[in-house]
Structures are given as structure tokens and as C-alpha cells.
Amino acid sequence: MLTLSQAINRALRHGLESDPGVMVMGQDVGLSGGVFRVTDGLQKDFGADRVIDTPLAEAGIVGTAIGLAMRGYRPVCEIQFDGFVYPAFNQITSQLAKLHARSGGRITVPVVIRVPVSGGIGAVEHHSESNEAYFAHTAGLRVMAPATPQDAHWMLRQAIAGDDPVIFFEPKCRYWSKGEVAENPDDPLVLPADAARTVRDGTDLTLLTWGSMVETCLSAAGAAAEEDRSLEVIDLRSLSPVDTDTLVASVRRTGRAVVVHEAPTFGGLGGEIAAVLGERCFTKLEAPVTRVGGFNVPYPAARLEEHYRPDLDRVLDAVDRTLDF
């Protein structure tokens, strides 16, 4: 059993051990092992040239990582918190995402950007955002959002080994949650990084979710089962691309869907998923696809976050409305 944080640390260690081009860079990732201790011990074992404590400059972190990637390295950057990624937005969206296309495929930029995201830890402002939609909307990036130690470990390994830029969202409220992590890549638990995972089978309704909300949805499905309601739970894992075939197959079977994410519903990925389900499951749907998410407000002060974040009751409320439609 590993915590999600340890599972990521192991994946980074594996990358550093197996490929001399892999580097880890970010603020405080070396000497201190990162503010969440995800990179603990890596600089000691791999040296300060491969595990780099950088200046406090997010655009510089991503920009220099791009240059290193052009040179043939595989940098894994850490952005300390979700709300600190915006200074690097230009480098991510205009440079990292587009260089492969702009260069006619001549330049590959295998940069992974790890970002601890979402709330639930009572943090101060700018430390609890779920900003996946900005990046999923940008062509040229892969966006991954693991929810478990197993997926965090193997998806990060796949991200590091791949040639595409990856925004890797880590649900910070789950860093300390433990789970089994497969030992080898042939284990059936290891899925391709862009595949969705059905984490609970059901027949009455499909809950579609990712990251910090997977555990909440599983709890909701457990509670619903006590009232003889069978909910299927799908963890999207990859937010760009989205494994729509898996989602569509489930919803065609259950006829009902609720999308749950922590980001504001307005302009969020839930809208995109609802639209796809509308297009591809129209004749099978028994009720409109419902969204549960954050409100269209800046992430509130810590004492209010339990009202902002979807919880078991809000998910069940949406489930009830969808089943009773």
C-alpha cells in the first residue's frame, strides 16, 4: 500500500532511474522535497543537476523545460499549487502545446507539468482551484487527472515515457490516501493513460467524474445501493482526450448520467461531456444529463469550502432528480 504522494514519488524515481534524460524541476522540489513532499529524497539520490530547485518563476520553469525538451531531455515540472500555474499560461498554451504543430512535427516537447489541484484541505486563496478546463480546451496538450495511487503512479510513468506534453493534475486532498499499486506494467490494473475506468458497475445511472470527486461519487453510489439504486461510477482519468466511447457505452445502457466535478459547472468539462452524451445517446436517455460542480464564484474562503465542493448529499440530490425525472 502506498499513499498517492508516495506513488508519484516512485514514478518519478523510476523515470530518473530508467532514463538519464528525465529531470525533475520546480520550486523547493530538491532540498525540501516539495511542499507536499512528493519529490522527497530525489535530489539526494539523483543530484542537483537532475532534480533542480528553480527560481520562483513559473513561466521560467515551463519555458526552460521546453528548451530542455528541445535539447532531448524529459523534464517533469512541479507547479507548487493550482493557482500558481497562470504565470506559466503563455508558455503552456502558446509554446508547449503548439510547438509540435508549429514546427511541422519536427520538434517534440515531452514535458510533464505536475499540478496539485482542487480543494478540501482548508487552504488559503489560490491553493484550491480546479482549473482543468483551461488546459483541456487547448489543443496539443494531454490532460491527466488520476484519482488513486495506482493511477497516479502508472499514468505518470506513461506521461514521462510519452512524447507529448502532459498537464498532470494531482488531487491534493488525496495525497495521503493509501491504495494498492501494481508492480508491473502487464498488470490488468494498468490501463492506457487515455482510457476511462469503470470503478463501480451499476445499471440505473452513470456517475462520471475524476480526480478529487471519484471517492465522493463512490461513497454516493454506496449510499444509493442501500436504497436499491444501482449507480455505475466512471473515473475519466484522462480529460484530454476524453474516452467518450466508454462513457457513451455506459450511458446507453443506464439511460441516465450525472457529471460531477469540483470546477465551476459554467464552462466546465461537464458541459462538454453532457453535450457529447446528448449527441450520441439521445434516444437512450431517460433524463437530461445533470451536472454537479462548483459554483460560478471564486473559490471561497476555507470555512465555506464544504458548501462549494460537491459532497455526497449534493451528488445524491442530483441522482434523485435524474432518477425521478
Add this chain to the structure above:
Amino acid sequence: MTPLQLLTPDGELADDPAAATVDGDLCRGLYRDMVLARRLDAEAYHLQRQGELGLWLQSWGQEAAQVGSIRALRDTDWVFPSYRDHAAAMCRGIGPEELLAQWRGVRQGGWDPARYRFHIYTLVLAAQLPHAVGYAMGARLDGTDEVVMTYFGDGSSSEGEANEAFNWAVTRCAPVLFFCQNNQWAISTPTTAQFGAPLHQRAAGFGLATQLVDGNDVLAVHAATARALDGVRSGEGPALIEAVTYRMAGHSTSDDPRRYRSDAELDHWRALDPVDRLRRLLDDRGWADEEFTGGLEAEAEELAAEVRRVCRALPDPEPDAMFEHVLARETASLAGERAAYAAYSASFVD
């Protein structure tokens, strides 16, 4: 700090040890580069006016800054340009077709960066500076003595990424040479509105080895760049050169510089022209005989004809090209969009 000058506007060589190595071969080579670059630039401008290019950003006036600096590099060194660096690109062997493709709108990046060790243009200003720093970190980790030079302008020096790159390069002792072509104007914004302290002062504050140079003096630029490269290559740390030059044309073919600057200012800089200045020296020293000047004139004519020919011959890309190279490994959803658009296009009856 007074800008380094080895060649006065009247074409006199300065009494400076750095001028001692100046000879006919060096001057003829630099002169040829500048004349050809100016000719391509003028031709591309006309092609834009004829509707053959969507946009062109003229390098007219900045030939000395670009030619003098890039000719001081070794072939193994790398360049991360901005977008007005056509003279430098030509010195690296990038041809008219590759240079014009982007501005004709047939593709984004114009050439293979690895082939010329010259990266594709960066249009979002200063974004290429941290790339250059990262690339240089990699070059050093690889154990090479390669130096990375990156071009930027007075306007881009205000961008956060420029200042992050300066600071970063020093902290990592990256083998980078930041080369600023201070052409006095960022579209319509003069340097007086761009920064309070001159860039070379600011650069010194970052810990960069800094030089200020007359950017219209190709010999001074060449000497200053060679000096900076020596220091960077030997591990002394990154350096910055501010070359004082002038953008003779508008920002782009969509800009009307008469709205914001005077004829008198233009006349002032015309008298400081980098090409005329070197020609005076060549003539004065008898370093350019008729065979050289006549040959160069014919070469420029040939180049102009080639520019016109290759530009008009550049084919429009197939629509499917926009779906290529979005990711190294195409996603199923993009393949679906691509196939759907192909089927839709095929459904039209000719």
C-alpha cells in the same frame, strides 16, 4: 556606458585594438550578407503589397546587428530568434522559400530548426528567451561547448519572461548570449515609454556580462559578439549585448509609422545606415573592386528573382494539413474529427 563603435558613420575605422583585425575579407563578407538581406527584405515587402504575402515584418535598418552577431557564432552554436531576424536566418542558410512560407500563410514554422541550428520564429515576444536558457542548460549538461544566442527587442525586454530568463540564466550559469536589437520602437511605443533605466544597466543588475554596442556598426557588433561568446563559452556565465539600431520601416506591413514618428528622426537614422557605412570603408580602402561590387549586384538581382518565383510558387496546403502533428500520437477523437471533415469535404459535387 558609451556604445562600442569601430566604424564611424563616415566610414572611418576607430583607433581601437578591436579594429586591428578588420580586413577586406571580413568586410566584404559582412557587406555581402547585409546587401542580400536588404534585397530580400525589400522584395518581400513588395510581394506583400502585391498580395502575395499576408504580412511582412521588415528587417531594413537592422542588418548590421543581425549579420555582425550571427557571423561571430560557430556553426555548432544555436540561435533562438524572434520574428524580424531575416538577415540572421539567411546567414544560417535558410532560403527564401522557407523564410516566406509563414508570411504567405501556407504553414506556421518555416524550416527545420535542427538543420540550421536556428529555431523557428517566436511571435509571442520574449517566450523564446527561457527556451534558449533551457536549451543552453541542456547543452552544458551534454558536456558540449555550444553557446545559445537569442534575439529579442527593446519591447520584449519588458516582458516578464525576458527578466525571468536573465535571472535564471545567471543562477544556472547557462551558456546563453542574450542579444537585444534595440530598434527604438515597439510598434508605436518608444523606448522612453518602455523602460526607465537602459536595458544594459538592468542586465548588469541581473549579473549578466553586459556590453552596449552601436548596432548599425557591423564591425563593432561582430567584435562585441565574439568577445561575449568567448566569455560565455569558457564558463564565465551568460552575457547580454544591447545593440542600438533602428527599425527603418513600420513594425509590419500593416503599420503606418508616420502616425508616431517624424521625418527628421528617419533622416537622422538614414545617415547612420549600416550598409552605406561599411561601403564607405570598402571604397576608401579599395577593398571592393568592380568584380566584387558588380558580382554582388548581379547576385542580389538573382536573389530577388528567386524570391518572387518561389513565393508565387508556394502551393496552398491541403486542408487535411491542419490536423497533422497536433500531438506526437494522434488521439482517437482528433482522428474522428479529421475523418468527418474529409468525408464532409468529399460530399461536395465538383
